[in-house]
Amino acid sequence: MPATSFGTVAYSTTRPTETAPDWVMCDGCGTTVYGKRWLRNLRCCPECGHHGALTAWERLRLLLDPGSLEPLTFSVTQADPLGFSDSKPYPRRLSEARARTGLPEAVLGAVGEIDGSPVVVACMDFRFLGGSLGSVVGEVIARTGDIALARRAPLLLVTASGGARMQEGALSLMQMAKTSAMLARLDEAGLLTISLITDPTFGGVAASFATLCDVTIAEPQARLGFAGRRVIEQTIKEILPPDFQTAEFLLERGFIDFIAPRDRHRAELGKLLRAALPRHPEPLRPRTPAGDPDKADEVVMRDPARLRDDDPHGVVRRARRISRPTTLDYAALLLEEFRELAGDRVSGECPAVVGGLGRLHGRSVMLIGHQKGHDPAELARRNFGMPSPAGYRKSARLMRLAAKLGIPVITLIDTPGAFPGRQAEEQGQAIAIAENLKLMAELPVPVVAVVTGEGGSGGALALAVANRVLMWQDAVYSVISPEGCSAILWQDPAETGRAAAALKLRSRDLLELGVVDGVLLEPADGVDADPAAAARTLGLAIRSSLDDLEGLHGDKLRTDRHARFARYGAEYVASAASASASAADLVAADLVPERKAS
Structure with missing residues (x-):
């Protein structure tokens, strides 16, 4: 069935005011928390530490330095490629999601700074159709990555998704490949990529850009996986542990780098961004009266x-x-x-x-x-x-x-x-x-x-x-x-x-x-x-x-390393013929095949 367009939506730069009910019940421990205290505590329970959901706008304001946030704006044509309808037509679901969230889609892009370091961010919002990965979401994430490439800036992806968007069929699957290819381009360019996993992150998002970044951070208790608990339990009748697929479970099994509570995100990300930026060494300090050495010899x-x-x-x-x-x-x-x-x-x-x-x-x-x-x-x-x-x-x-x-x-x-x-x-x-x-x-x-x-x-x-x-x-x-x-x-x-x-x-x-x-x-x-x-x-x-x-780069560093280890034992093996040479001789003479410098 040909694609059916039903309007163009501009990504709005209007930033909604944070609101909360007078009282909020924590999903983690059931404690009732005063709404304003809930907001001040970044939607985290002051009793048990449970991390509630943030909107994409709230997340961007939390992560980026004050005054540095510049939203990325895209004009997108919403389409119904399959003419899909379940209990509601797909176009109606999209319209209702836009009205409910104030967002044109399930992701927002922005440029800004974190602790003074430039960064490009794509932030998902679970409120919009469960943060599902559709054509527009995949395209916005890919274009956000292209902007990071053009700016030579690190890319931060904040995920919250139930998986691929069923209403777009195989086209939603293609977004997994598209976003993965985008990250491959950033790898080739030598740009740092960071994934911040929030609860929940499942399915096609978990099996693509969420887990392909150089560094993966997770909020406490955030869940990440390909198949969800209910699917596994109902399909193969296996009883799963209570912490299954949580951040703590993932850390123990080597799938993420570390867990960071929400109030530490900016500090931890800033540290990473600074440490990953190649810098020239600082001058050595002068010799002190105590006689601290300032020369390696x-x-x-x-x-x-x-x-x-x-x-x-x-x-x-x-x-x-x-x-x-x-x-x-x-x-x-x-x-x-x-x-x-x-x-x-x-x-x-x-x-x-x-x-x-x-x-x-x-x-x-x-x-x-x-x-x-x-x-x-x-x-x-x-x-x-x-x-x-x-x-x-x-x-x-x-x-x-x-x-x-x-x-x-x-x-x-x-x-x-x-x-x-x-x-x-x-x-x-x-x-x-x-x-x-x-x-x-x-x-x-x-x-x-x-x-x-x-x-x-x-x-x-x-x-x-x-x-x-x-x-x-x-x-x-x-x-x-x-x-x-x-x-x-x-x-x-x-x-x-x-x-x-x-x-x-x-x-x-x-x-x-x-x-x-x-x-x-x-x-x-x-x-x-x-x-x-x-x-x-x-x-x-x-x-x-x-x-x-x-002063050595790429092939010169490799050649230096190869020559170092080639010499061990070379003197104990005589050449079989005058035309023969040891591995050490070949490396030292720079006769190894030339390769493109890295």
Whole structure:
């Protein structure tokens, strides 16, 4: 049936006044709340914290800085492509929705600022036909993305939807592909995209633009899923848990980055927007009377002969001390506005790997590292710093985001190794590690790795394929633990000390072998004696490495990384013929195939 037009609707810039009944009953706990208090509390229950629905206009005013909101205006022709009618004709439903909400459709677009950072926003309104995704909604969201592309600004999508609009049939499905393609264009352009999930977000919206953004935030208890609870329970007769598809459920399973209450949205979004914007580093502060170092060569040793010749087994014990600073300790001490991001978007959230965006001396970076803990409870919760496949997939996701945004990757390594368990093997532990090795070799941005404690085997290397590799003086890095080596080769646990010496796992040994580029000096009582001073030293060393890599981009960074790892073992294999060359020779001679610079 040909499309039937029934009028042109202009997107109005009229901003309605916020109103509420004299008394509001909370849908979460049943408490009766005074209407004006309900509004002052951003439609959140002061008793239980339940987040009530906001209109699109309310949401835009909440998110954008005062005075910065500029609505996007579109003139749209409402159509009835199927001539659809159920209990009411589709045109009548649209007219009633416009009259009831004051909106021309289920989405509003705007440009503005969040904490001073420019942003383009598309905000859905569930009151308009359940926020369903129809042709106009899909087109407005796609055009809002195009405006973000033209302005080179981040895009924020605020979702509230029951899914695709049935009254438009297959044309509503096409909007899922259209909006997904729009996000692919923003990926190619290197622009940050953020999704803010509000309750509810289901069906075609959940299975397209709502879950395709770089960072996904959710309000507390917001529900997101493809099929709703009632559909699942009625279709397959399965009893679902009470928190099924809620934000808390999704966070635990690695599907969202974090949960933010409504009164924190602007602050959290502002932090993300600032951290994701590539910046040049700030000038180093002058040397202070106390003698704080302002040069990396004062804290990074590159001559192994000048390092302490400590007992290897003693170094292993010091590297494992749970009082040593963790990745999150360094993030808090070292980075400005660090925002941890979570989830691998596939199967889970691994607590043994943490990562997120922040700024080091003003330079935007992606920090990723192993996380152990300082007490038995935290060690157990963090799986003793032994990542599952979800941990490596999370780190890969964050590295890809860094590559998209053009910001450096910093990794901090402190793990006994990848988790050796049945579930890890069932989820593809070896594949997850291997994929990380290949991904890191190909990243088009600078990568600096620092071994801060234990560097255990492939589980450590999966975060250490870097342009520059450093380590603390009392850290260790080895193919296997001394205990494992003594058990396998000596078959005697008493030979652990002998194994530690044989493995050459100290910083002094690894610097001599060329496995690391420099060693960060630490006092005799270790970095845990003064974590703040350790963080300053670490920050200076990382900054120096990033400064060294400043002029390299894309293929040059890849070639540098390839050459680094190609040289290990190259001298032990003679060429079969004069025409042959080692991998290291080919890379060094720049004979690898040229690729388009990233």
